[in-house]
Amino acid sequence: MTTTRRTQQDRRDQAEAALLTAAAELIVEQGVRALTLARIGERAGYSRGIVTHHFGGKQALIEQLARATQTGFVPGLNDLPAGLDRLLRLIDGYLGELGRTSVFNQAFLLLWAEAATQPELARIFRERDEAFRTDLREDIEAGIADGTVDPAIGPEEVAVAIVGQLRGIALQRLLAPGCVDVEQLRRSITGHWRRALSPA
Structure with a gap:
């Protein structure tokens, strides 16, 4: 019987994934203020030292968690x-993913909301929201260029409105899952934006 020996990179990747998962779970259960390197290490089955070894500290771990959570959110x-x-498709997919909210997505939303009052988080989430708005803005600008979006539309203003709407719905879903009918919203909101953006 042969076994595949794990490489050092495999072990590193496994440890980082376990630490990020542990951090996300702790944020959802206890909030970001209760998050410590010791608790993360203990939850993941490692020492506090390995958290520092992999991420350098709590701030770097949270940055990695924020980036990893939103990468490829809409496949x-x-x-x-x-x-x-x-x-x-992005709007529809984002809303669809809310129906399957994972612990990572819950942690991201809690951190995003917390960033309004926590300066150390604010920079991370300003960057994430700017990347989101840029993606939306590029789609709007491409639509204007190919004639599928009304040229009177302001790409930046629409991008801000869409991010605000989607993040707001996500927070409502997190706080009161029963009052947010994701499937109904997918139809109505996607239809709204199609009508609002299409040339008259």
Whole structure:
């Protein structure tokens, strides 16, 4: 019987994944203020020292958690060209993913809300929201260029409105899951943005 020996990189990746999972679970259960390196290490089955070894500290771990959580949140977008169809697919997919909110997505939303009052988190989440708005803005600009989006539309203003709407719905879903009918919202909100953005 042969066994595949794990490489050092495999062990590193496994440890980092376990630490990020532990951090996300602790944030959801106890809040970001209760998050410590010792608790993260203990939850993941490692020492506090390994958290420092992999991430350097709590701030770097939270940054990695924020980036990892939102990367590829809506699958399949990379295969679509920029434009109105991709924008609507992103909105629809984002809302669809809310129906399957994982501990990572819950942690991201809690951290995002906490960033309003925590300066050490604010920079991370300003960057994440700017990346989100840039993605949306590029789709709107491509739609204007190909004639599927009204040229009178302001790409930056629409991007801000969409991010605000989606993040707001996500927070409502997190706080009161029963009052947010994700499937109904997918139809109505995607239809709203199609009508609002299409040329008259």
